[in-house]
Amino acid sequence: DQQVKQNSPSLSVQEGRISILNCDYTNSMFDYFLWYKKYPAEGPTFLISISSIKDKNEDGRFTVFLNKSAKHLSLHIVPSQPGDSAVYFCAASAYGGSQGNLIFGKGTKLSVKP
Amino acid sequence: GAVVSQHPSRVICKSGTSVKIECRSLDFQATTMFWYRQFPKQSLMLMATSNEGSKATYEQGVEKDKFLINHASLTLSTLTVTSAHPEDSSFYICSAMRRRGDGYTFGSGTRLTVV
Numbered sequence: 001d002q003q004v005k006q007n008s009p010s011l012s013v014q015e016g017r018i019s020i021l022n023c024d025y026t027n028s029m030f031d032y033f034l035w036y037k038k039y040p041a042e043g044p045t046f047l048i049s050i051s052s053i054k055d056k057n058e059d060g061r062f063t064v065f066l067n068k069s070a071k072h073l074s075l076h077i078v079p080s081q082p083g084d085s086a087v088y089f090c091a092a093s094a095y096g097g098s099q100g101n102l103i104f105g106k107g108t109k110l111s112v113k114p
Numbered sequence: 115g116a117v118v119s120q121h122p123s124r125v126i127c128k129s130g131t132s133v134k135i136e137c138r139s140l141d142f143q144a145t146t147m148f149w150y151r152q153f154p155k156q157s158l159m160l161m162a163t164s165n166e167g168s169k170a171t172y173e174q175g176v177e178k179d180k181f182l183i184n185h186a187s188l189t190l191s192t193l194t195v196t197s198a199h200p201e202d203s204s205f206y207i208c209s210a211m212r213r214r215g216d217g218y219t220f221g222s223g224t225r226l227t228v229v
Contacts, residue, residue, distance in 0.1 A: 004157075034218070043120065043207045043220035044158070089158065102148075102218065104157040 003027045004092050006105035013112050019077040021108050023090030026071065030092040034102070035064060035075045037086045044089055048075070080112045116212040117141050120221025127198055127228055135193045135224045137208030143188035144210035148218070149181075152205040164191040164208075198228040 005024045013019045021035075031052040036044035050057040050064045050073070057064050063076045077084055090105040117140040127133050137147055145166045150158040162183050163171040170183035180202075182194040195202055207223040 009155075036220075041123075041205075041223065041225060043118075043209075043223045045220070046218060091158075101160060101163070102158075104159075106155070106157045 002105075003030075004090055004103045004105040006088075006090055006108045008108050009106070010109040010111070013080045013110065015082055015112055015114050016079045019075075019080040019084065019110055019112065021075040021077075021088050021090070021110065023073050023075075023105055024071060025073075025092050027092070027094065027103075028071070029094040030103075032093040032095070033064070033066060033073050034091045034093075035062075036089045036091060036104075037084075038089060038107070039086050047088075077110075080110075082112050082114050085110055085112045116210070116219040118208065118210050118219045118221045120208055120224055122224060123222060124225045125227070127226070129199055129228055130197055132194055132196045133198055133226060135195075135206055135208075135226075137191045137193070137210070137221050139189045139210050139212075139219075142210075142212040144191075144212070145188060147185060147191040147208055147210045149183065149191075149193050150207045150209065152207065152223075158207065161193075161206075164193075166191075195226065198226070200228045202226065203228045 034049040035047040038044040048059050048062045050066050066073045087107040087109045089107045091102040119138045121136045147164040149161045152158045161176045164183045164185040166185045172178045185191040209218040209220045211218045
């Protein structure tokens with residue numbers, strides 16, 4: 001049973017617009033969430049994280065929102081750029097980010113069109 | 115920032131042979147490193163947690179005798195796929211964390227193809 005779900009395998013957005021990537025989780029013990037960006041044949045690159053004590057974390061064009069009651073988080077990219085085209089993985093941990101037991105979603109492939 | 119180097123990036127081996135993959139933290143010490151595996155269009159699956167100076171902790175369903183992990187120093191962990199089979203063909207990635215809150219830094223991955 002998947003504990004972290006990214007239900008949209010792909011998303012296409014026009015350059016300059018907002019990209020919203022969604023992620024749902026089932027394990028209420030998760031208390032730390034991360035987003036990674038991955039290009040083909042490369043390792044994931046850390047983008048942004050959020051602790052369960054917060055509901056929003058912002059870093060430049062990237063903002064992550066956490067809704068604990070709904071067990072849902074989302075990544076907003078504004079404005080989207082063609083270089084953002086990649087696969088985005090949502091990951092969760094039940095140890096406050098102190099251990100490596102990250103559970104990953106299947107990823108969402110974002111395509112930003114010029 | 116934290117850098118994790120993984121080598122080789124690609125390897126093709128014959129069935130029955132063994133392959134070693136190295137994961138190095140270049141600018142920090144990592145007492146713990148993690149090994150993941152990714153099948154096409156699937157999520158990254160944690161295989162094992164590599165602990166410096168002690169035995170690795172394997173996830174359920176991962177054969178420890180097949181996937182040998184050695185963490186001999188604070189900057190190096192190795193994963194050896196023994197007696198490789200075509201089903202072991204996959205993308206293997208390691209990760210480490212320099213400090214809490216930094217996020218996990220991943221290596222660039224190793225594409226293993228067993229023929």
